[in-house]
Amino acid sequence: MLQSIASAFGLSTPGSDLSSTLSESMFAERKTVSHGFPSRATCVDVDCVQGLCAIGMENGEIKVFGKNGVERLLVPRGADPSRVNQVKFVVNQGRLLSVTGPKSDWLELWSLSEGRVADVLHFREPLHRVYLEAGSNWIYACTGKGNLYVVAESTFKLSGYHVMWNHVHSGKRHTGALRAALEHPVDASKVLLAYEHGFIVLWDVKAQKAVRHYGTKDRPSGTLTGVSWHSSGDRFVTAYADGQLAVWGLKGEEKPQKMLSCAMNVGGTVTKVEWETTSEDALVIHAGAPRADDATGHFYLSIKGHKVEKTSCFDSPITDFACVRSNPYSIHVQNPTHLVLLLDSRSRRLSLPLAGLSLLPRPPAISLHVST
Numbered sequence: 249m250l251q252s253i254a255s256a257f258g259l260s261t262p263g264s265d266l267s268s269t270l271s272e273s274m275f276a277e278r279k280t281v282s283h284g285f286p287s288r289a290t291c292v293d294v295d296c297v298q299g300l301c302a303i304g305m306e307n308g309e310i311k312v313f314g315k316n317g318v319e320r321l322l323v324p325r326g327a328d329p330s331r332v333n334q335v336k337f338v339v340n341q342g343r344l345l346s347v348t349g350p351k352s353d354w355l356e357l358w359s360l361s362e363g364r365v366a367d368v369l370h371f372r373e374p375l376h377r378v379y380l381e382a383g384s385n386w387i388y389a390c391t392g393k394g395n396l397y398v399v400a401e402s403t404f405k406l407s408g409y410h411v412m413w414n415h416v417h418s419g420k421r422h423t424g425a426l427r428a429a430l431e432h433p434v435d436a437s438k439v440l441l442a443y444e445h446g447f448i449v450l451w452d453v454k455a456q457k458a459v460r461h462y463g464t465k466d467r468p469s470g471t472l473t474g475v476s477w478h479s480s481g482d483r484f485v486t487a488y489a490d491g492q493l494a495v496w497g498l499k500g501e502e503k504p505q506k507m508l509s510c511a512m513n514v515g516g517t518v519t520k521v522e523w524e525t526t527s528e529d530a531l532v533i534h535a536g537a538p539r540a541d542d543a544t545g546h547f548y549l550s551i552k553g554h555k556v557e558k559t560s561c562f563d564s565p566i567t568d569f570a571c572v573r574s575n576p577y578s579i580h581v582q583n584p585t586h587l588v589l590l591l592d593s594r595s596r597r598l599s600l601p602l603a604g605l606s607l608l609p610r611p612p613a614i615s616l617h618v619s620t
Contacts, residue, residue: 287305287306287307287309288305288306288592289303289304289305289306289567289590289592290304290305290306290331290332290333290567290568290590291303291304291332291333291334291335291567291568291590292304292335292567292568292569292570292588292590293334293335293336293337293344293570294337294570294571294572294588295337295339295340295576296339296572296573296574296575296576297339297340297382297576298314298339298340298342299314299315300312300313300314300318300337300360301313301314301570301588302335302337302344303335303590304331304332304333304334304335304346304348305331305332306331306332307329307331308323308324308329308330308331308332308348309321309322309323309324309329309332310322310332310335310344310346310358312344312360320360320363322344322358322360322363322364324348324356324365325364325365329348330348330349330350330354331348332346332347332348333347333348333352333375334346334347334375334377334378335347336378336379336380338357338380338401339382339383339576340382340576342359342360342361343357343358343359343360343366344357344358344360345357345358345378345380345387346358347375347377347378349370351374352374352375352376352392353370353371353372353373353374353375354368354369354370354371355368355369355370355371355375355378355387355389355399356368356369357404366404367404369399369404369406371389371391371397373391373392373393373395374391374392374393375389375390375391375392376390376391376392376425376426376427377390377427377428378390378399379428379429379430379431380401381430381431381436381577381578382576382577382578383577384401384431384436385400385401385402386398386399386400386401386407386431387399387400387401388429388430388431388439390425390426390427390428390429391425391426392425393413393425394412394413394422394423394424394425394426394443394444395410395411395412395413395426396410396411396426396429396441397410398410409453411441411451413426413443416441416443416447416449416451416458417443417447421445422445423443423444423445423447424443424444424445424447424471425443425444426441426442426443426444427442427443427444427472427473427474427475428440428441428442428474428475429441430442430475430476430477430484431578432450432477432481433477433478433479433480433481433578433579434480434481434579435481437452437453437454438450438451438452438453438459439451439453440475440477440484441458442472442475442486443472444471444472445471445472446463446467446468446469446470446471446472447461447463448461448462448463448467448472448475448486448496449461449462450462450498460498460499460501461501462496462501463501463502463503463504464501464502465502465503466502466503466504467494467503467504468486468488468490468492468494468504468507469490470488470489470490470491470492471488471489471490472486472487472488472489473487473488473489473517473518473519473520473521474486474487474518474519474520474521474534475487475521476521476522476523476532477523477578478523478525478530479523479525479530479578479579479580479581479582481498481579482497482498483495483496483497483498483505484496484498484523485508485521485523485532486504486521487518487519487520487521487534488518489517489518490516490517491509491516491517491518491536491539492507492508492509492518493507493508493509493518493521493532493534494506494507494508495507495508508532508552516536516537516538516539516542517536517537518534518535518536519534519535519536519537519566520534520535520566520568520569521533521534522534522569522571524571524573524582524584525581525582525583526581526582526583526584527581527583528555529553529554529555529556530553530554531551531552531553531556531584532551532552532553533549533550533551533569533571533584533587534549534550534552535547535548535549535550535566535569535589536548536550536566537565537566545563546561546562546563547561547562547563547564547565547566547591548560548561548562548566549562549566549569549587549589562591564591564592565591565592566589566590566591567590567591567592568590569587569588569589569590570587570588571584571586571587571588572584572585572586572587572588573585
């Protein structure tokens with residue numbers, strides 16, 4: 249009896265020769281658990297419905313955190329993984345998009361339940377960023393050459409729909425990289441296209457044409473770095489490399505409604521901007537880098553609203569940030585509760601109290617380095 253059980257499991261019994269059953273592979277080192285980050289963090293996103301946070305890394309891996317100690321390391325296929333340049337949740341679906349590759353030309357779809365890449369798309373152009381609104385059927389892929397490609401979210405297949413840069417701009421000057429393709433919060437058939445060199449259009453997906461051009465008479469001269477809709481859909485904000493922020497009305501095409509700037513960063517770079525709404529205010533949250541001649545060398549996070557204006561400075565570059573919303577849909581008031589902020593190889597979570605944002609502290613950093 250003992251002999252038959254041992255044989256079934258490949259085990260030895262008393263009196264058998266151990267050397268015949270043991271092998272070197274049985275004593276090889278294996279990774280059984282990963283605590284911390286083995287590589288530099290590069291990007292972050294959150295799924296506020298399922299309570300998940302994903303952080304991409306330079307070595308191609310992705311760390312996913314959840315509630316109550318839930319944690320998973322997503323390891324890429326292949327012997328030569330590449331830096332993760334962006335992570336984006338398919339909200340409340342248990343799936344995650346990642347932009348990776350030596351030329352940032354691969355879009356991967358991860359299954360979080362299985363911990364593996366479920367599908368992958370290769371582009372002939374480098375991807376700048378992908379956009380997918382909660383509940384939307386379409387993934388908008390923006391490329392460094394200024395072109396837009398559309399991927400069906402349900403099948404993860406490229407549709408035949410695309411917008412080339414010269415369909416938007418008839419001039420001789422190239423538009424630069426397509427920085428953003430944002431669905432209108434109210435009318436999903438309209439998409440805001442914002443380009444590196446400052447060209448901004450409202451694109452009608454059904455009519456396949458630009459229905460509005462912004463900045464036809466006056467627009468900021470700096471390189472465009474980011475854009476975000478107000479939840480009402482009647483205005484949006486754009487960010488620039490010279491430290492400026494411009495607020496545009498949906499119907500006011502000729503020039504911005506107003507210009508904003510960070511008092512301590514005029515001439516610096518705004519690296520990312522998000523327009524978040526609460527029940528009491530509309531908050532423009534943006535991160536930036538110092539001017540070249542700024543002796544302090546401080547990187548900053550600023551929050552501007554009608555009732556509050558707060559700025560926090562950091563010694564390390566701000567790699568990325570993501571807002572934790574109470575509601576994931578852009579058409580509704582988002583009521584952000586927290587902000588996940590990546591500072592180089594560290595992470596901070598800043599509390600955003602809704603009652604006037606009474607504090608914006610510099611909390612202690614959470615080390616992301618792998619434990620030894």
